[in-house]
Amino acid sequence: MKVELYDVHKRFGTVRANDGISLVIEAGTIHGLLGENGAGKTTLMKILSGYQSLDTGRILLDGQPVKFASPAEAIRAGIGMLHQDPLDVPPLTVLDNFVLGRETGLMQRRAAARRELAELCQRFGFDLDPEALTSSLTIGERQQLELVRLLSQGVRVIILDEPTTGISAPQKVLLFDTLRRLAAEGLSVIFVSHKLDEVEALCSRATVLRQGKVSGAVAAPFSGDQLVTLMFGQCLSRSQRPDVPLGQVALRLADVAARTYRLRVEHLNLAVREGEIIGLAGLEGSGQQILMQLCAGILKATSGHVFIGGQDMTHQPYQRFMEMGVGFVPAARLEEGMIPGLTLREHAALTSERGGFFISWPASEDRAQKMIRAFNIIGRSETRVEELSGGNQQRALLAMLPDRMRLLMLEHPTRGLDVESSRWVWSKLLQRREQGTAILFTSTDLDELVENSDRIVVFSGGKMAAPVDASAISCEELGYLIGGRRQ
Amino acid sequence: MKRSSLASLAWGLAPFVLTLITSSLILLFAGADPLEALGQILGGAFESTRKLADVIVALVPLLLCAAGMLITFAAGLWNIGVEGQMIAGALATTWVALGVKAPVYVMLPLTIIAGMAGGILWGALIGLLRSYGKVNEIFAGLGLNFCATALTNFLIFGPWKPPDGATMSGTDPFPQEAWMPIIGNTRASMIPLAIAIIAIIAVYFLLRDSYWGLKLKAIGQNAQAAQRMGINTRGNLILALAACGALAGLAGSVQTTAVYHRLIPSISGGYGYLSQLVVLLSGLRAEWVPLVVFFFSVIQVGSPRLELRMQLDSSLGGVLQSSVVLFFLLVRGLRQKLERKEG
């Protein structure tokens, strides 16, 4: 089925998630959709699969205009989406999940469904036990289940959102084979990803989104380099910075391993000195966040040691890390960094290091005013933090940090900020650097990484490469490293 | 400007108006004169000094428990277990009152301390179940309420029964040294009232002006971010429950030493549950609590007259109280829904 999107707009408050996107996907093709986080791919696909409504724009299927009010309507029209975290019901069995949602009246017609499931599994080489609990399946298997379910509902367009995160290599091979076969049968496959080598290997066409707009579209054969340029844009040359003498080792990781639900990292080794800035680069979910959480004490290592200022902090609680002068500025500002419902003045009170039982409101007001002035926050002391714009929230977060810190970690410090704010944030960070603070930050902006880091560490698939000297690398080279290409 | 404050007033009065309407309908359905009945309830509290004293008696546990619940609500907890904490305080006080011999100026402070201790224990228990056992505080609180009631009955009909046999009247009266001084021959007592007033004022300032209060609010709004900002979420939640328990335990204690001068089976008298209605109706704001408590106490005291004068069950008072809160919640929801549609 041919899918056409014309001039799709979608806004969330002041953020333009989709800013006039047009896209054509031919039937029987695998079409890649690329872009970094926040580029707009997920929003666009949610619109296409009925989970979100668009503000303006047109969608055509096989030339017919369509409008969906719900995911179920989209499926009836023939479009199904396989989410990154498959939308299944974990306590139910595989067969239950397969059957749920079908219009079979009162009885489940399990026998017929069982046969259908077995047929589909056999066709694609999947091995799913109908009576197994869905919660016991691996992500790859849950994907397979969702895939056969969508196929059994008769979808002609399948959207896969970052399908290869967290599945095993054999499962990936199986998935790609399946997708090729489906395309050969006339289905359209939209492969949303930021893994360049996979897109290169699988897709006959690729569209790249950047900041809500289409940055470019290429047809096979295309190279990863083209994709990199489209995704990350052009690079500026690195500006000069005053050299700062490096101090003692502030942070050291010795053969650290850790894991989350989706990712396992091992053999993390890093030594960072006071006054150094380390940029952590890589595609989303490659391990940078885990490293930072390890260094902040939010995540506990399963093996290895974490040293802060020479002290072994491996099993210490988060409070102790804070006492040792470690700070963590999260990317999810309102969800993890600040308290919605509380004002700037109240945040100033909470983060001041005063003792005593009663808050001195004049002192807190004073501190809040100082914060507002020094960090150019557009807001008043009685403004609640959720009412501030993203840029001002970031400024507030930075303003609340203690004066002297040993180690400061920032997740995407300039995400969502305009150029002026970004520049301003970095000027503040460089000031701290001169005070001797060691800084680690993650970013998807190649410019930011090359411009501000002393060394850059590239993450890929949970593996950490040796740090490279930022002054000796260009944006393009960095892009290749991130895309998983070897020099 | 004028229009919106008029609208706000209308929204604010709506729950009361709706309550009057529905209660009148209920009264008509029951074959009674709405005006007369409502007049009895609302006026009953003012007809004699004795009645006014009864209002004071009702004010005390409501103020104390409401003050305590403001603390737990600030931290994002629903402490249904207040009733059990009251009982625990009463039990601890009875234990001291019946078992310890000392002059009055020792006994009374001792009973107060015992009451708070009992409540703290019962409240902290819920906190521990929640923090370490991950048991929801609503069900833990409910469960412990019933355990407290069962314990009370056990003690009254068992180890603490009066020498001449156990009855529903409870234990023997406390020795005189454990009686709170009462006003005249009413049941009102100044010391508990003073304590209650101090408590609500203290909680107001605690939540508004103290670091602990601010930390609790932070936890209540976003526990994860609060944790990241260095606030010990677990410890503070247990502390909040203990603080509420202290105040509730005090309320229970005072019921034994000032009102009944003994332990009776239903010592908490439903005040724990009623105080939750108070806090809900006050919109979780300490400055509104005294007014709402007064309103509820007036109804509490006036309701028995229905039985006397009109052969109606005094539960109508409870119906009024709960209806106001229900309509308050519904009206608020409706108002927010309309505002969402506009926005």
Add this chain to the structure above:
Amino acid sequence: MANTLIIETIRSVLAASSPLVFAALGETLTERAGVVNLSLDGTILLSAMAGFVVALLSGSLMLGFAAAMVVGAAVALIIAYASIALKQNQAAVGFVLTLLCADLSSFLGQPFVRVPGPSVPHWPIPGLADIPLIGPILFNGDALVYTSYAAIIVIWWWIAKTQPGLKLRSIGERPEAAHSRGVPVNRLRYIYTAVGGALVGLGGAAYSLSVKLGWSHRHTAGMGWIALAIVIFGGWSPFRVAFGAYLFGFLKSLGSILQPVYPNVPTQIFQAAPFALMIVALLLVSGDFTERVLDYLPPKLRPIIASLLRGSPPAALGKPFEPQ
């Protein structure tokens, strides 16, 4: 004859527990859909009163039961509406309704206190009641008891074996997934809350028309809270919930049987037991204890014990669902 005594005891426990079975099963349905109806204690009181009064005044038992079910459903719908459409806290609204319905029942029921009224007639099933042993136990009751047996089986079958039952499970566990498959989450939540509430109402009327005849102040004595506890203890699964209800009934009667024999054992233990059991059940379910216990068992036993012990709450219980 000790034999007859035992048979009679079991029979009476089954009969006396049927109101609790109805109430707990009703709440199980509601909670499986993701909604907590905290107002049970008040609803049961109000529906018990309404059922009795309507049956008394109209002379028709069926009308009484119908009235009680309507009351139960109505109260439940208030909670559903307030939490789904008006986005108010389910626990808060449920709690206020508990007090409101309790007081309303006392007020409106006052003229009928200790008034003798109709009762559900005894109705042994011919033939089945004569089967040795199980006959007199199971088939020597009234229509209510038989309905309660049927309810347990029907509700189990509905949840476990039918397509709508699958939808029910999905909206309580992961409404986003259900929504993506076209299941109308909020509409179904309204329906199941109402049906659950109707069953609770049935339980209330069963009490005042069959178990403890008539009406008095606070007639049903905390049954609503016990029902809530039993739903948790029973792991939201119909057979286990029914087992919990019968267990409670048994403990209660045990209290009155054993009292003359062991006067020193406090009866209050039986009062507190369901709630202590509930807290223990919650500890097992919410903490890691079940996992640790299972680790110690030999592998062959694990699946059996696991299915007996496990019973986590529906994951989306109490949380509102937004389609977008």
